[in-house]
Every structure is written in C-alpha cells, then in structure tokens.
Amino acid sequence: MADIKRLAGMLQELDDLLTRCMRCGLCQAQCPVFARTGREADVTRGKLALLSGLSREMLTDPAQVREKIDTCLLCGTCEANCPSGVKVTDIFLRARAILNGYMGLSPAQRLIFRRMLPRPKLMNALLSMSALFQGLFSKEADPVIGSSCARFNAPLIRDRHFKKLAKKPLHRQVPSVDTPAGASGLKVAFFPGCLTDKIYPGVGLAALKIFKHHQVGVYMPAGQACCGIPALSSGEADAFSSLVRQNAELFSAGKWDYLVTPCATCTATMHKLWPEYHRGSLGRVITDNIMDVSQFMIDVLGVKPFQNEADKTPVAYHDPCHLRNTMKITAQPRSLIEAGGRHTVAELPGGPSCCGSGGSFNLKHYKLSTEIGLEKARAIGATNAPVAATGCPACMLQLTDMMSREHVSIPIRHVLELYAENL
C-alpha cells in the first residue's frame, strides 16, 4: 500500500488539470472508442475519474488504470469539444509517463524507445534490411489500394492488409536538399516524417515537386529523427526529448521561413508537444513557424481553389484528427484538392471522425482499431468517389488496411500527391 501512496503522490501533479472535468459526460458523443464499447471506463470522463481515483487512493490496482488510459486513440476529438476545456491529451500523456515510470515498460518497448528510435541511422539501416526481405513474408492483397497481407500466420501482422516498406526510402532517393528561395521569396524547412520517408516516399517527392513549381526554396537536411510522438505517447519522456533535441539542432542550422511537414501527426506533435514537453532549447524551431504543407500552400502561398466548369472527379477526403482537432485545419486540405482543377471534395456521410489508427493504439488494440476503421472504410465507400485522400501518412496506412479488407477498392492518396499530379 505504501507504493500506491507513492504513485498517488506522483499523480498529484495532475490534480489541477483533472479537477477541471465537471463530469458532464458530453465526451460520450465524441469518443470513437466509447461508440464501440459503450463502457464508461473507455470514455474520457471515465478515464479522468480513474486517474483522479488513483491519485486519491480510492483504487488499488494501477495496472487496470493503465490499461484503460492506454485504450485511447489520442485523437483529441473530446478535447476539441469539451465544454470545460479539459486538457485531455496533456493529462493522458503525463499520466502515461507517470504510470510507465512507476510500473515500467515491456522489454520490447524499452528496446525500441531507448535503443532504436533515438538513433535515426540505426533505424534506417534496420528498416532497409526489412524492406529487402518483406516480400518473403507477404503477398499482394489489393493491387489498386497497394496492400499486402501475410503469406502465413504471423503474430504481429495477423490478418492485417498492410502497405509494404518502400523499396527505396525518400532519404536514399533524395538524401538532402538546400535550395534558395525563388520568385516566391520563401524558403521552407521540409520534415517528411518517418512514414513518408519509409513507406510513402511519393508524398515527399510530391511535396518537393510542388515547392519547385511554386519557386519555394527547400532546406531538407539529412539525418532527420522521428518527431517523437511514438515515444511520448508510450510515456517515454527521455527518448522523446532526445529525438526533439536532434531535430531542433538539425533544423536550427539552416535558414528558412517555415518548417513544414506532410504528416498531420508530426505537425501536431511539433506544434503543440515540442514546446510543452521538450526539456531544453528548440533553437529556431518555434510554434508559429511550424505548419502542415497544405496550410502553408493555402494560407502563406495563397494558392486558390480552381474555378472552372469542367467535370471534376470526386475525392473522398478523410480529416486526420491531428489536423482537424489539434491544428483546427479542415479548409486548407480541401482547398488544395480543388486547387488542381480536376478534383472536387466528396464529404463523408456522418461527418468527420477518427480512422481508428491512433499510432500504437492500432498495435495494442487491433480489434477496436479495426471496428472503428472498417466503419470509416464503409463511409468512404458510400461516397462512390473513385479516389480517397487524406493529409496524414498514418491515416493512409490505416485506410489501406481497412479499405482493402472492406473491399473498397480505390486508391488512397495524400492531398499533396493529387495536387502535384496537375503540375
């Protein structure tokens, strides 16, 4: 029991944040996990009550609480709609760090977060090796979507339909870029992010093509590290800080006006979480300078939706939660889709909602993640659009799995790829 007292003491730092919840329960209307399970411990109000209960020594088993706190997509929809403004993401990230500090991580997580992730070169080498051999284990599932599935019963892959690692990641196709600002008078620092680099290099190439077309200079240094969200969301504050420090030093060395990324999750992490959680200097990388690429294109470059009477192809657009909820970016990706002149946005029936990816949530809670994702796939299918698009490679991965399994056999593109096609 003395131990529980120590944990309760550690959780006291959350008390002021937790007390803000007035337990109105309106988060029940927002939470994708609660929508599936109907259980109070799965909705934000319940999770906050559990943390509060643990900190007041009303509960005796922190393992049960950790399991519930981990059953969250960190999509931020509840926070964006919370009447009393509870800082939900902040609470959950801090709680995960506290609970991990108290209970420890699994050996596999320790290896990944403490030994591998903080070393970009090692990660790149390991994944290049995997890319060579992945064909041995997988077979094609849906050629239009570009998904694969396991050739035999594999524990981690299970029945996933996944997108394979790129044969040649972006950092090997374009190791680094440093071009001056052209006619636009602007120069961006470009942070592709891990998934763009290793799985969707085409998204990175599309971004570079767009910058060239609009005469925007690019600073893309070699040796970029992960943005840190996998570490932070697993409660690994030290690994997170190490990654942020590497990136902050790398980008502070260049001259640029805005730091842009094509990944909703990276943008949200860099914008909101770097300043909040990094213990140390961020150099020149300050919040006001960090943007999603579509936001930069529309708000800074002034690209406009193309107005003409031609027949246009509808595009089913999925709002990534980290753009919609965290960054409040919903109009810019839509404008960019329509800016090419050939596409028009088809809204999903039922409005925007999480795709169920949630990063490591997908690994830990694959069944729930799938239930949420298949519903998203059906919503995309219901638009009858011949192509789907989004602004986040993590969502693209989840959509690949879900749409392939639901036989919604249409290509899944990044909005940047759609726009770049017209240049």
Next chain:
Amino acid sequence: MPNDSLQKEFAAVVGQENVMTGESDLHAYSYDSAVLDQVSPAMVVRPETSEALGRVVKLCNENDLKLTVRGAGTNLSGGTIPHSGGIVCLTNALNKVLEINEDDLYAVVQPGVITAQFAAQVAAKGLLYPPDPGSQAVSTLGGNVAENAGGLRALKYGVTKDYVMGVDFFDVNGELVHSGSKTVKCVTGYNLSGLMVASEGTLGVFEKLILKLVPPPKAIKSMMAEFDDVGAASQTVSSIIAAKIVPATLEFMDNFTIKTVENFRGAGLNTEAAALLLIEVDGHPAQVEDDASQVEAICKEHGAGKVTVAKDANQRAAVWQARRDALPALARVKPTTVLEDATVPRSKIPDMMQALKRIAREYKLTIGTFGHAGDGNLHPTILTDIRDKEEWKRVEKAIDAIFDEALALGGTLSGEHGIGLAKSKYMHLEYGTAAIEYSRKMKSVMDPKNILNPGKMLGPLLT
C-alpha cells in the same frame, strides 16, 4: 457483494462480456454529473435485449441486490449514483428506435436511445420531438423520462412528460407492465405511464417508451435584447406573455454570465448590459413576423438598449451560440461548477435575482445566473473549488438559502434536474411530510424489498 455463483447467473443472462466486476470498471460507474460523493457498485451489467433486462431486475429482487439503472450518467442530482454492494444496469445497449409513425405522430423506442440521435431521425421524417435538455447529445430517452427532463423549448412546447404516451416497464419481479397507448386519448386504468415519469428509477425499469411527435414550425425568428436593468428584463418577459405571445424559447443571462461568455468567445456581446434576453418565436411565417415585431416593440418599451433580430441562419446560430456558451464559459472560471435549477413563477424572477445577489454577497461566493426566464427556471451557477473545504461549507449553506428563497417565492426545488440524492433532504420543505409518506407507502408496496434505486428522492433508506 454478489458471490461467484451469482455473477455466473448474471453472466448467463446478459453474457460474460456484459458483466463488469473489475475495480476500474466499477469506479467508472461511481458518479454522475452531480457534485456528490462517489459510490462504486459491486457489479455492472449491460443487457442487450429486453428479455435480459427483465431477468436482471428479477435476479436483483430475488437476491436483495439494490439496482440503479443508468443511461448516460448525466444526472445532476445524483440519481444514478449506485449503492455500495448494488448493481448498475446500463441501458445503452438497448438503443433501437422501433417505430416512427408519421400517420399517427408517435414513436416507439427502447430506453437507451440517445435523445439528439432520436430527434435527428424524427426530423429526417419531417417531424419534431421538442424536449431538448442540455445533455441531449448524450442523454438517453429513458433517463429523460425517469427525470422528466426539460430544455430550452419548454415554455411553448412543454417538457418530457408532455411527450410520454406510454411506458412499458418491468416491476421488481421482472413482470412486464404495459401502460399508456399509441392513441391521443387513453383513460384505460391508472395513468401508470405518468407515474413512471420523474420516478427516478425507484418504481420500475423502463422497457419501451411511446413518445409523442409534433409537426415542426414552418418559420423561426430569433433575437437578442440588451437591458441595463435586471428588473426591466424580467418585466419584459411578463409583458410578452401578457401580450398573448408564447415564444418557443425565452432565455436570460446575467451580467456576470455575459462578461464570462464574451471573455470566452469574443463574439461582441455588450459586457455593460445588466441582462440579456434571447428570444425565439416560431410558427406560421406570417404569425412569426407579427410576433417578432411585437416582441421587439415590447423589449424597447421596457428600455432595451439594443435589440438584434437575426436576419439569417448564421445570425440565428450566433444568438444561440451565446446561450450554449453560458455553462462552458462559467465552468472554466473555477475548478468546480455547481449548477442549480430552483424554479420560481416567472413573475418572481426579479425577486429571485435580488435574492441570488444577496446570497452571493452573504456567503462570499461567485454566482453566475442564466436560464429559462420564460418558465422561471433559472440556473444559478456557483463557481468554486471543492478542495477548498472552508469555501465548500459556504457553498452548501448558499444552496440551502437558494432553496429556501425559491420556496418562499412560491417556486419549486427542481425545475428539471431531479431530486435524487442532492435534494431529498429538502423535499418536506416543499410538500410537507404527508406527500413523502404517501410516496414511501406507495413504493413500499411496489418494491417491498426496496431494491429499486433506494434512497433517491424519498430521503434516507426505508428500513
């Protein structure tokens, strides 16, 4: 605590996956939206069929297990806080709209259907289900009936009880009791449906509800009027009604609430105004035009500094955004928000506002008041921090004082939040002991073992 064999019996009825006994799961059902002490139940069950629901009730009665039925758990008076050693029965898996009848204007629903989702389905058929409690995005219709929930449209359209045509419910033995009818008129037997309304889970467990639907208004007009005197705003309310105009909605915000909302949203409210009235009239287009201009004139006669009439849907949305912002904005000021709903005859609103001002001063508390001026249902909202024990004592005294004042003005303890645990100790002040004894006798016959949400409404447990 139900033993293992009893747990197995419940699991056989609702399925193992619908029985929760883990410490964390139980803790998550130890509260609702009321600011009260938490109590964890011994078990939570989530039946997926009506039949299973009935058998849960029967099992509880046979084994002397206290049963608290829970929809979304948004109750503001502790009505869904369970008993130590008791069972919580969730209705949210019983969420089917069974019928929407456009010819006879009724709907049949299971108790766990979410209010706003139901209203949207009804609207899609071109009809209206008017009750719109503040928690409608998540609240269940079963909970709305059990609490007789109100809402913004109550002035013209009434509250939940005005839309309940029938309730099928399980008695404590798990027998299904039918009551009410799909017809407009029905005098067959006692009005048991009426008895179930506002029964707070103490008399029966709802299985099915028959709800009345109405045609929606063809036109709507909203406006916002600013006053530099609370008395004038309140007089305006009385004059509008006296002019034989019944707005669908007639809402009030005091200066503290106005300032807090403006600080929160920055939508350009006049923070100098002592009070705002937000008014919506609806009906036939010609009548709406007529009513709106009369209401505008009445506001001006009573010294309204500025009356803004919404010209389009966007402006109308802006008017109601201000009202919807009231609670969220107030809630952000301090950690704990105590939302009361003492209600007075509408002519007594100026007196009630005076009294609230005095109470805030006397107990040195911050109270923001907004609410349904048209029906006298104010929401004095005390902004505090429950961790400040000395201040919390003053909050409790202030709540007592608010109830005393409301009753002295000929009002009632609760307009729409229910009695539950929070207000049962005040019941005798409003109705005297005879009403409580009558109710207790009635309950003792229908629920002889006192398992149905005991201790709620009628005060301490009957022994």
